Structure formats: structure tokens, C-alpha cells
Amino acid sequence: MSDLNINNEDLMNLQEKALCVGLNLTSSNRDTEGISIEESMDELKELVRAAGAQVVGEIVQNRSSVDTATYLGSGKIDEIKNYAEGLDASMVVFNDELSGAQIKNIENIVGKKIIDRTTLILDIFAQRARSKEGKLQVELAQLKYRLPRLYGMGGQMSKTGAGIGTRGPGEQKLEKDKRHILSRANNIRKELKEVAKNRDVQRAQRQKNKIPIVALVGYTNAGKSTLLNELIKTHPDYEYEKEVFVKDMLFATLDVTLRKALLPNKREFLIVDTVGFVSKLPHDLIEAFKATLEEVQYADLIIHVIDATNESSDIQKLTTESVLKDLNSDDKKTITVYNKIDQLNLDVYPKNQDDLVYVSAKKGINMDKLVNQIQNFLMEDSYEVNLLIPFDKGDIFSAIKDKYPIDTFEYTDQGIDLVVSLDEVDYNIYKKYIKEI
Numbered sequence: 001m002s003d004l005n006i007n008n009e010d011l012m013n014l015q016e017k018a019l020c021v022g023l024n025l026t027s028s029n030r031d032t033e034g035i036s037i038e039e040s041m042d043e044l045k046e047l048v049r050a051a052g053a054q055v056v057g058e059i060v061q062n063r064s065s066v067d068t069a070t071y072l073g074s075g076k077i078d079e080i081k082n083y084a085e086g087l088d089a090s091m092v093v094f095n096d097e098l099s100g101a102q103i104k105n106i107e108n109i110v111g112k113k114i115i116d117r118t119t120l121i122l123d124i125f126a127q128r129a130r131s132k133e134g135k136l137q138v139e140l141a142q143l144k145y146r147l148p149r150l151y152g153m154g155g156q157m158s159k160t161g162a163g164i165g166t167r168g169p170g171e172q173k174l175e176k177d178k179r180h181i182l183s184r185a186n187n188i189r190k191e192l193k194e195v196a197k198n199r200d201v202q203r204a205q206r207q208k209n210k211i212p213i214v215a216l217v218g219y220t221n222a223g224k225s226t227l228l229n230e231l232i233k234t235h236p237d238y239e240y241e242k243e244v245f246v247k248d249m250l251f252a253t254l255d256v257t258l259r260k261a262l263l264p265n266k267r268e269f270l271i272v273d274t275v276g277f278v279s280k281l282p283h284d285l286i287e288a289f290k291a292t293l294e295e296v297q298y299a300d301l302i303i304h305v306i307d308a309t310n311e312s313s314d315i316q317k318l319t320t321e322s323v324l325k326d327l328n329s330d331d332k333k334t335i336t337v338y339n340k341i342d343q344l345n346l347d348v349y350p351k352n353q354d355d356l357v358y359v360s361a362k363k364g365i366n367m368d369k370l371v372n373q374i375q376n377f378l379m380e381d382s383y384e385v386n387l388l389i390p391f392d393k394g395d396i397f398s399a400i401k402d403k404y405p406i407d408t409f410e411y412t413d414q415g416i417d418l419v420v421s422l423d424e425v426d427y428n429i430y431k432k433y434i435k436e437i
Helices: 008-014 037-050 074-087 100-110 117-128 132-149 171-175 178-208 224-234 283-297 313-326 367-379 391-403 424-433
Strands: 017-025 054-063 091-094 113-116 213-218 257-262 268-273 301-307 334-339 356-358 382-389 408-411 416-423
Touching (some): 017 037, 037 054, 037 117, 091 117, 100 113, 100 132, 117 283, 132 178, 213 224, 213 283, 224 268, 224 301, 283 313, 301 313, 301 367, 382 391, 391 424
Parallel strands (some): 017 054, 017 091, 091 113, 213 268, 213 301, 301 334, 334 356
Antiparallel strands (some): 257 268, 382 416, 408 416
């Protein structure tokens, strides 16, 4: 039983220890996404913690350009070697994507495991993927990343062991020739096509049922999953088991989640919780998850969730908008939601607007206002009408009842009296049955 008595200090000793390294190009105070080196390094440290490692130190070099051989200058690499040894770091994590040759050269000098930002993010995704599709997508992205690095990363690839950077495709796969890796990648693409077919069938059924879809998008750790868990409580079928995993860390949830919720007018809608975005998100990962993010393209409304407490919220907003543009979804109806306002210590909360709502999903602040705004957006292209359907037109009543939730109806002497919200096409078809007052 003594093995079970592990205290926090013991757990810290079991964790991998990471020295975080960044390059600040002096030709620009911010990177191509507009993020300062300080903000970017803070995010890197959060990613390291999300991967399960302990941050023991940080080094940033100011340079006018990247060194093609070792990314940083040779003198700085020597400094990193000494610093890593002094901190007893088990790995060095770089804040950018490195080439295979750079990884090998740095590893030969430093003598520690070298991880770049892309490998780190891919590792987190490999840990968090739960669905078959998610696991396949991550493996495909890892293979595409490692394929051109087989030669340069030869030393690292031949190592055995576990830890960050070793999850996903095993070493045996990666030590075989490129032809084998290409074959595996091709097989994964075929499997993903089959999964996509099933998703298309499910999506077609949802469209047939006319259930509107609301997609939650935003930076990782903005509180999308907490928001989803609050919204689904509006549905009479809500159960605690239907809530999604929530934790204060980057990429706590990865797989796309669909849940039912209810508008104040008793109409159902579906909420889609998507993978969070992050700066310098690996291109291969965006490509791999585009199929999953297609759910955003089919959404009737997007809720862009932003962490109101984050000093870089404006930059994070731009990052999310950039990904939405890549998905051709930047012109969709959108409500911007600033979450976590309970942590701002304000006497008066900012005023809500039609497409801008300030909430605390955790505390339930302004959630009623958000739900009302969702209803306003979803119903703005519909027509609420009072119809009187003759008894000999029962097939029309059945068609409407199958397609729409009927608010109220009763059998009268003249026919079936009902109140329903119709889309524009059906409104024009059935408007001759609108009850005259």
C-alpha cells in the first residue's frame, strides 16, 4: 500500500522537466500573428503544463534572423546546455517549429530531448483524442510532420522510452522507410473518409429534421465547454452524464461534441463544441481537423467565446477569426461572448448588445440574456403563424408536425388550429392557411 502514498513533491519528481526556449526576432516586436514574445512564451509554458510536464526555466534570445543550423546562435545553444543541466531539465522545448536537421544539431550539443512547439501540440492532441476519428486525425498529422524529418531526426527517432514527443505513431513505424509511412497515411485517409460518410449521414438527418445548429468556437481555454454544459441544462432531457469534460488547461477537450438544448419558445437546437484554437497552430493539424471543423460550416449560428480575463483577448479573437476565414465561415451569423466576467471584479458589467454578450458560464451570469439572443438570431428568418388546416388536409398537418415543433394546436369545428414557426419556403407554401383574425 505504501506505493499509493504519493505526495505532491513525489508527483513533481515524476514529471518531465522542461526548459522553455524562444526566439525574439528583433526585426519585429510581434510575430506574424501579432503576439508579443512574452505572450507567446507564456502560452508555450501553459502548453507544456497541459502536456503534463513541469516548467523549470525559460530562455529567450534576441536575434535579427534564425540560424539555419541550430535555430539560435551557437553561443546561446551552449548556454542552454549548461542551464538545462543546472536545472536538471529532461527536455528543452522550443517555441517554434524546427527542421529535422535543427533538432538533431541542437540535441547533439545539448544532450537532452529536443521538442518543438508543433510536436508539443501534437502530443497534447494525442493524449486528449478519445474518438476514433480524433485519434486518426492526430496520427495523420504526426506522420505528415515527421515524414520530412526522418533523416534529420534520426537520433531522436531511434530512441526508446516514453514521454512528451513519443506518443502517437510508435518508434517502430517511424524507423521504417518513408514508403511505409506514406502507406499508413494513405490508409488513415481512407478510414477518415468512411468516418466522414457516417457524419454526412447524421448531418443530413439533422438537416431533414430542421434542428438549428449553434457552433461554439474560440481560443482554447476560453470556457466553451463550460458554456455548453450550462446551455444543455435548458433541455428537459438534461443529465449530468451529458456534460463534457471541463478543466482549466489548454485543449482540455478535443473531440467535437453535439448536445441538445432548448430555446425559451421550446424549440430544440443543437450545440457543437469544437476544438479550441491556439497561436502557431500546426498547419498539418488544421488540415487534419478541417473535416471535424466542417460542423462549423453547417452551423446556423456561431458563438465566438472569448476569455474576458485574458490580456491577449484581442489577439486571440483575431486568431479565431483567421481560422474561421480558412473554413469559409467568417460571414456566418455570429454572437461574440466574453466569458469569465465574474473574475473582472467590476461594479457594473459592460452593456450587452445584439451580437455581443458578457457572461460568466461558471456563475450563470447573463446566461438568460445569451439564450434569448440565440433565439433571436435563430428565429429571425422564420415566420410564426397561426394556421387553420381543414380536416381533409390532414396530410399537410402531418407534414408540418413531422418537420417543426408545434407550439400549440387544437381541433375546432373548422379544422386544426395550430401555431408554428415556419421557414420562408414553407411560409410561402402554407400561407393560404393562415387564420384570419
